[in-house]
Amino acid sequence: MSEKPVLKLPKTLSEKILVALSILFLLGIYGIIIVNWSEIPDRVPTHFNFAGEPDSWGGKWSVLILPIIATFLFKTLFIIGMFPHIHNYPVEVTQENAEGLYRISRKMLITMNFFLTFFLAIGAWEMLTVAQGNEGLGMWYMIGMLVSIFGTMGYYMYKMFKLRKK
Template sequence: MKIKRSKYDTIINFLSLLCLIGTASILIISWKTIPNEIPGHYNAVGNIDKITNKNSLIVLFAVGWIMFIGVSFIERFPQIWNTGIQVTEQNKERVYRILKNMIGTVKLLVVLVFSYLTLHSITGKNLSPLFLPIFLVLMFGSITVFIFQLLKDK
């Protein structure tokens, strides 16, 4: 099944690509000024708990791209999605549109987080203690909104 590309899909993909390309540009431009040792991991409250080499920024950045490409690939095959509800001829357009919007939103949030962590690591500072709670609220909050849309008028 092919789902028509919507304006929402276009905006989400544009913002994701803009974020990834912007992160790449900043890394390339500032590579020589990035300290050799940078934070490699943060604990749940945002404190640095591992120091690593700046080359790990490349890995973190690559994971962001891999996630973007992987989720973009999965978006193309709605027949493999677990919808959680019975898909019929009458509701399939609506169900798959809602799920595609949810997947796109999650994709954007993941790209934003990986880009943010990549760029924030350059500073060598702790994350805000609010980073994890805000990310979790955005991620699970948006998923919850889409699930409610999906279950509405079931």
């Protein structure tokens, strides 16, 4: 088995923008929780069924679950994205295709990170909204999240397969 080349590739402008937006989503949801803390009821929804209806409830501190998960996932994917030479690829990595594969893999992780922080921030906001007696987002939230995550993976995997050695 050959060693994958280690390349230092600067982030593109679009990657920097997606990372910045992800951080803004994280900071925003923590900010919303802090600002509204006194108005959050003692009982908040902690889980929604596929139709978007709450089917499990928890205490006030439960509103921090999704932001904490989002923060953990953001940090993990951000760090993993810094080392594309250790990623698993669906095609063989060669000197010729390494730069392209690494860029695609990093962009996939950054894009998935963006969608995860976006949808987890929306989920936390929905918890607050429903806890205060308002209507939730329904099934479109879950559909949007699943299509975004799996669509991103499929799109970037397709791009990787196009780079395979002919």
